[in-house]
Amino acid sequence: MSSKEFFLINNRLKDSDHNAFLEIYDTYAKALYHFVKKFIYDSAAIDDLVHDAFLNLWNARERIKPNYPIQNYLYKIARNLVYKRLKEQMRFLEIQGELAYIEEKRIVQYSVEETFIDAEYKGIYKSAVEQLPNQRRRIFQMSRQEGLSHKEIAERLGISINTVKEHMSLAMRSIQEYIAREHNILLKLLIVYLLS
Template sequence: MDATKVYYTINHKLREGCHEAFMEIYNKNNRLMYNYIRKYVSDSNTIDDIIHDSFLNLWNAKERISVYHKVENYLFRITRNEIYKYYRERLRKLSIEEEIQKSKTESYVVEGEDCLANLEYEKIYRLAIMQLPPQRQKIFKLSREEGLSYQEIAERLDISPNTVKEHMSLAMKTIRTYLVKEHDIALGIIILSLLAF
């Protein structure tokens, strides 16, 4: 069966609220997700929570899923967002603990706008992409946001797969330099490692 037709069938069923299609997606991907998350999170209970929240978010967003793209692309993008969320919360807690130690007061209230942990990764991500030339931006977004392979991007833009690979390599170098130079190094490393997926 044509790959596009496979995507269409399972995605269409999911969009219609088919629990069997949802369970098929779950059974096919939960172990892959576990192994992916384990690269960034060591606690097994936290990993299970991230998997649960990722599938719940997929289900809640099912009406917005395109029937022409692999549902796994949506699922792993959601999972990546959940990992960001986990690290933002960890950074927030660390920031609170550090401030409590400094102030030694029980009345301390974290000011959201001033706290490092409240830096939104999405804003940083978009700013990083804006550092790229237009063609490179397009290629990067097709790869990371639409989940297209280098071959698929090459066919869409009428360029060679090697050219796509070259653009992606240069894009990652530019983004890495931007994150390290302009943003907190710890948050930058987290964002960059997840962009590498």
């Protein structure tokens, strides 16, 4: 465009001439798209930025200088929008990194706590089993640790199945009472759950 054409189109745009705006759009939209594409790779985001650049030009039309090339306004607006978008993306990536770090730290902390609690539960459970009378403890361990059925335990120990069942019932009750007496009721519920 010649300087006279700049002057005319700038003045028309400044006077809110929609046709002047459309002429500017038709003339510069494609070039502006390629300019933004150098920095932003998402086509939808490029379209949004180009649209925003023209919208900002329209909103700032009253401040346009008559002899200042209109494409210079557009490129300056687009450059600022690209800078803002890239800054937002960087901040988003920083936030994602911070969140990932916090989550990783939480998982590690939870794992340490879980290991500690698990060890504590096992210790309580072990103490509860150890306080059982010898024969009852042996039957209980054969059932829970070795996975033997009542029949298999009865055969190995040369006792009746009913005796095995009675020892198991008494062992369960004794363990529950030990936990209730010696430890927190919540732990009791958790251990009972583990035993069942």
